[in-house]
Amino acid sequence: MSRWGRWPFSFRFRYGHAIIAVLILAVVLSAVASIASAHLTRVQYSRLQHMESRHDQLQATWSRLLLEESTWSTPSRIENLARDRLSMHVPDVDNTRVMRP
Numbered sequence: 001m002s003r004w005g006r007w008p009f010s011f012r013f014r015y016g017h018a019i020i021a022v023l024i025l026a027v028v029l030s031a032v033a034s035i036a037s038a039h040l041t042r043v044q045y046s047r048l049q050h051m052e053s054r055h056d057q058l059q060a061t062w063s064r065l066l067l068e069e070s071t072w073s074t075p076s077r078i079e080n081l082a083r084d085r086l087s088m089h090v091p092d093v094d095n096t097r098v099m100r101p
Contacts, residue, residue: 082088
């Protein structure tokens, strides 16, 4: 009878088989870890791009708000509002006093 005729019964577990099984398992686990790492890297890079885009939008909004604030708070505008709405005026030289400490 040939060797393969008694195959299921003649197969013996040896150290070589155990080492090969462990190495195959290590290769499979390493491949799965590599795939998971690549996926997480892509997800994190996508989040980074989204956050950078949001940062740029917020930066543009902040710049517009600063420009608007500087426009609304110009000294000439404040003086005109004080004169028109509050009936305020710059005092004459005779009506001013200088206080010394």
